[in-house]
Amino acid sequence: xxxxxxxxxxxxxxxxxxxxxxxxxxxxxxxxxxxxxxxxxxxxxxxxxxxxxxxxxxxxxxxxxxxxxxxxxxxxxxxxxxxxxxxxxxxxxxxxxxxxxxxxxxxxxxxxxxxxxxxxxxxxxxxxxxxxxxxxxxxxxxxxxxxxxxxxxxxxxxxxxxxxxxxxxxxxxxxxxxxxxxxxxxxxxxxxxxxxxxxxxxxxxxxxxxxxxxxxxxxxxxxxxxxxxxxxxxxxxxxxxxxxxxxxxxxxxxxxxxxxxxxxxxxxxxxxxxxxxxxxxxxxxxxxxxxxxxxxxxxxxxxxxxxxxxxxxxxxxxxxxxxxxxxxxxxxxxxxxxxxxxxxxxxxxxxxxxxxxxxxxxxxxxxxxxxxxxxxxxxxxxxxxxxxxxxxxxxxxxxxxxxxxxxxxxxxxxxxxxxxxx
Ligand SMILES: Cc1cc2nc3c(=O)[nH]c(=O)nc-3n(C[C@H](O)[C@H](O)[C@H](O)COP(=O)(O)OP(=O)(O)OC[C@H]3O[C@@H](n4cnc5c(N)ncnc54)[C@H](O)[C@@H]3O)c2cc1C
Numbered sequence: 213x214x215x216x217x218x219x220x221x222x223x224x225x226x227x228x229x230x231x232x233x234x235x236x237x238x239x240x241x242x243x244x245x246x247x248x249x250x251x252x253x254x255x256x257x258x259x260x261x262x263x264x265x266x267x268x269x270x271x272x273x274x275x276x277x278x279x280x281x282x283x284x285x286x287x288x289x290x291x292x293x294x295x296x297x298x299x300x301x302x303x304x305x306x307x308x309x310x311x312x313x314x315x316x317x318x319x320x321x322x323x324x325x326x327x328x329x330x331x332x333x334x335x336x337x338x339x340x341x342x343x344x345x346x347x348x349x350x351x352x353x354x355x356x357x358x359x360x361x362x363x364x365x366x367x368x369x370x371x372x373x374x375x376x377x378x379x380x381x382x383x384x385x386x387x388x389x390x391x392x393x394x395x396x397x398x399x400x401x402x403x404x405x406x407x408x409x410x411x412x413x414x415x416x417x418x419x420x421x422x423x424x425x426x427x428x429x430x431x432x433x434x435x436x437x438x439x440x441x442x443x444x445x446x447x448x449x450x451x452x453x454x455x456x457x458x459x460x461x462x463x464x465x466x467x468x469x470x471x472x473x474x475x476x477x478x479x480x481x482x483x484x485x486x487x488x489x490x491x492x493x494x495x496x497x498x499x500x501x502x503x504x505x506x507x508x509x510x511x512x513x514x515x516x517x518x519x520x521x522x523x524x525x526x527x528x529x530x531x532x533x534x535x536x537x538x539x540x541x542x543x544x545x546x547x548x549x550x551x552x553x554x555x556x557x558x559x560x561x562x563x564x565x566x567x568x569x570x571x572x573x574x575x576x577x578x579x580x581x582x583x584x585x586x587x588x589x590x591x592x593x594x595x596x597x598x599x600x601x602x603x604x605x606x607x608x609x610x611x612x613x614x615x616x617x618x619x620x621x622x623x624x625x626x627x628x629x630x631x632x633x634x
Contacts, residue, residue: 224251254356300333309435390513396519417455421452421454424487502579523580537572
């Protein structure tokens with residue numbers, strides 16, 4: 213960690229480094245838990261761009277927001293701002309086939325409710341969430357600092373922060389708690405000397421939005437193909453978000469194809485069940501990997517979201533795990549503040565880490581295992597896994613358990629995931 217003398221500057225209770233979905237939702241949760249008098253800031257160079265309509269965020273991905281995460285957004289006042297753009301997932305089908313197979317039989321299907329009337333997930337464009345939360349944070353008196361955090365020094369009482377560029381009130385600040393929400397390549401994690409365990413998948417996910425003639429009826433379809441999963445995730449209107457996994461070299465070649473040839477490749481996987489299809493935006497590839505921080509905490513520091521863990525999008529759980537971090541950390545901090553304790557103290561951080569580490573490792577291992585299992589090309593393995601899927605398909609109680617688990621509302625969930633205020 214960079215050594216520098218303790219600086220003056222703005223004194224914050226908590227600073228989030230990173231204004232992605234994790235950093236912004238943590239700031240909003242802390243505003244609710246700590247009240248109006250708490251001094252909170254989110255630092256991100258992306259705040260230099262103005263908020264606009266249509267959304268300013270350039271992220272073309274959409275996320276499957278599980279029921280627990282939706283309850284959190286509801287409790288924080290975010291959901292009412294994005295609901296019009298949220299498509300409930302009413303059913304899900306999983307197939308297992310080779311690319312050239314004439315048919316893709318369904319081996320596993322889920323009906324989409326965790327509780328009567330409550331779908332297990334909604335698809336929401338990331339840009340819509342991002343812009344709604346940025347706007348809400350502004351109205352809730354959270355300082356949005358248009359800068360990167362370049363360095364910090366943790367001390368026994370506070371952490372000194374150094375910004376990459378000087379702001380109106382200087383280039384330094386201090387905080388009782390620093391949350392590293394700065395994504396998978398977290399600089400703060402590296403500065404704190406926290407290592408990671410992980411490996412690249414040599415796979416990339418091609419993401420695009422597709423328009424189609426017929427209604428999808430809220431059904432999500434995931435075709436497990438030898439190169440990786442091909443997911444068709446329903447958006448509002450006659451549109452789907454596609455997450456199409458390929459070996460990274462193949463993904464690059466596909467994206468370099470003329471649009472008409474890419475469309476042919478797409479149709480081979482998408483099928484013609486929804487009529488003619490059109491690619492609506494500029495497809496983009498995201499390299500995939502697995503990564504888990506060796507510790508989720510340091511001195512006055514908590515790692516949150518992708519800074520703590522990055523997983524394969526095979527089960528659409530990445531940001532859902534990040535939002536579970538948010539719910540757990542905000543609750544630990546709020547409970548400490550109500551007892552008059554130090555919100556960045558070791559007891560708070562340890563409680564957060566205990567709450568999140570096992571769940572994260574379990575989900576990370578499950579997604580890694582699924583990706584490997586479905587990546588095995590032998591017919592014998594395929595037969596065994598299809599028998600396994602068939603067994604789950606015939607056991608409604610087990611399916612119910614999986615749905616509740618994926619929705620993030622099984623076990624002892626933090627209050628926000630149960631839809632309760634902090
Ligand atoms: C193809 C794909 C599909 C996915 N689909 C789903 C899905 O359906 N459901 C789901 O739950 N998850 C999904 N995920 C995962 C999800 O997108 C990520 O988990 C999520 O975006 C991570 O959010 P974050 O806020 O932790 O990090 P990021 O979104 O990476 O945000 C980090 C922010 O930190 C800022 N920053 C970086 N360094 C600094 C610094 N030093 N100081 C200040 N700011 C800094 C950056 O500018 C950035 O804005 C998917 C991922 C991929 C690749």
